[in-house]
Amino acid sequence: MRITLIGSGNVATHLGAALKNAGHHIVQVYSPNAHNAALLAYHIKAEPIINLKDIHADTDLFIISVKDDAIDEVAAALAVHQKPIAHTSGATALKVLLKYTEHAGVFYPLQTFSKTREVDFRQVPMCIEGAYEDLSIMLRQLAQTISNNVQYVNSDQRKILHLAAVFACNFPNYLYHASQQLLAGHGLDFNLLRPLIIETAHKVEQQLPSGMQTGPAIRHDHKTMEAHLQLLHNNELMQNIYTLLSQAIIKMDDGKHSVE
């Protein structure tokens, strides 16, 4: 397929590379930042564009991969070409594109991307939505060229997925950071925790997290929790996080017992 990529951030970079590697032709890459446009365009052998008016219609699909609040404006500018437009946003409903075009779709890769880290795109769940069946099928077929895990997900479901991803990815990463800061404050190396972090994630690959919960809160070990809060006496934020999440774990356990 001939694909035009709008954006040059983390998602655009990884998606562009995956599409290129799958044999598609990336026609143009747009970014208002000339350096970013040139860099990504170079890697995926596309033409870099820094003005939306220089984008041409000789393409099969526009993929919009920009900040959520810029999607609306970009879609308005692209609609004139009367080609399918798909965005890659977890938090943006299809209807944002439908204001400008009937050929509206979503092409959402449910993964966390950083430019400095390779991702095996075949493992990335691709969440597809199309305004009509032929477009859904086209997007699904395209997604299958880069991923083994393609799902139809409507806008309401995608909102929930995006929210759940904050709990499953963004918040755990912050907690890794908090643990690293705690160690650094006592001259301890974060390497000591890395195997634990990896194992914690892999434990839920086959099982549900509820069966994998360990630690003082699930054991109702109030003595240890009290000692931990003492260690955090000079850090109110960490104390608040500790208390709230420990209470949540205790409640999760209560829930389990009440079901049994």
Next chain:
Amino acid sequence: MRITLIGSGNVATHLGAALKNAGHHIVQVYSPNAHNAALLAYHIKAEPIINLKDIHADTDLFIISVKDDAIDEVAAALAVHQKPIAHTSGATALKVLLKYTEHAGVFYPLQTFSKTREVDFRQVPMCIEGAYEDLSIMLRQLAQTISNNVQYVNSDQRKILHLAAVFACNFPNYLYHASQQLLAGHGLDFNLLRPLIIETAHKVEQQLPSGMQTGPAIRHDHKTMEAHLQLLHNNELMQNIYTLLSQAIIKMDDGKHSVE
């Protein structure tokens, strides 16, 4: 070495198997629960014991791997044999054993264990402490027969490590659970999030978490955060967690900017 194992829980089970596989002789396994004692003893070819008085002194080391608040009592009973005693607890100071014996040590595997899941023990950081140098060396050498990652860690450092492990393991697992519950409430499969969870953990294998933070909070995307809180309108606990952790991420970002 001849080793006597006190306990039959997750840690005792994995540690016992690792020691047995490394060629050590597990002499006896003690648990007040006859079934658990028999099961673990069978797997590691040891004698199961259900009364502390049946433990004999023909061993080189007692390893106490029981609930934290039971360590004291068990140590008191074992001290009469005048053999080295090490516990495996992250949260318990060496001095708890020193009340009963001068041959006191710690043999703490910094990992999360579940009986149903295999662990590559060679990757598990083993945190060692001994009341005197010869004992430290003995415990270190023993640890090196099962792990490639052996560290001397004193009681104060170990307390911090144990607390940090709650942030790096127990709390993330709870958040995985929260995300799974959210999906389940909307008929979505947790498999959609599993690749994200694995990738989030692997991203911090080489890098610090602060550089890997993604999501609406680090982007200061208040519109998305507001929409997420709306989706959680019937779940006060999830709203509180969302708000507290998002504020923490925003604060982390502010901190970074002030350093730059």
